[in-house]
Amino acid sequence: MTNEHSGVSRRKLLRTAAIGVPAVGAAAFGASLATAPAATALAEDGYWGSETTVELQKHLNSVAAANSAVVGGLPLDGQIDSQPASQSSANPGLTGGWQWVSDDAASGSDTIKDLQRWLGVNTDGLIGPNTISALQSYLGQTADGVFDAPSPAIVALQRKLLSSNYP
Structure with a gap:
C-alpha cells in the first residue's frame, strides 16, 4: 500500500515516523537506540512515581x-x-x-x-x-x-x- 500523494509505502512512512529517519539511514548517521537521546517520560499528572x-x-x-x-x-x-x-x-x-x-x-x-x-x-x-x-x-x-x-x-x-x- 502506498501513500497516494508521495508514492512512499505505508510501511516506510511508519518506520520513518517511528524513529525519525529511515532505519538504514540511522546507521549511516551513527545513531543507535543506545546513543539516541531519550525524551523525558515525566507527565504533569499529579502522581509521584x-x-x-x-x-x-x-x-x-x-x-x-x-x-x-x-x-x-x-x-x-x-x-x-x-x-x-x-x-x-x-x-x-x-x-x-x-x-x-x-x-x-x-x-x-x-x-x-x-x-x-x-x-x-x-x-x-x-x-x-x-x-x-x-x-x-x-x-x-x-x-x-x-x-x-x-x-x-x-x-x-x-x-x-x-x-x-x-x-
Whole structure:
C-alpha cells in the first residue's frame, strides 16, 4: 500500500515516523537506540512515581554543586527506598518506585534526605507530613501535609522539574 500523494509505502512512512529517519539511514548517521537521546517520560499528572523521582534526583544532583547542604551523587534509579508504610495509604499520590516497609523498619532514602536538606527541614530520609508541607509551601500550594491522588502539589513539582525553574 502506498501513500497516494508521495508514492512512499505505508510501511516506510511508519518506520520513518517511528524513529525519525529511515532505519538504514540511522546507521549511516551513527545513531543507535543506545546513543539516541531519550525524551523525558515525566507527565504533569499529579502522581509521584519513578519518572518524577528520576527528575527530582537529577535536580538534587545539580543543586548539590551550589548548595553545600545537599549531598548529591544520587543514582538516577527512580526509587525512594525504605519508607513508612503508614504514609502510603495517607498519600495516594505517591505511586511507583516507593518502597513501603513497616514503620518500625523504615530507614529512609538518600533522595528524601537531600530533598529535606534542600527544603531546610529535619533530615531523616522519611516522607511524612512535615516534609510534604514544606514542599507544598515551597511550591505555593496549600500545605496540608498530604499528597492526594492526583495532587496539585505534585503537578506543581512536575512542572518545575520539567521547566528546571528553581531558585
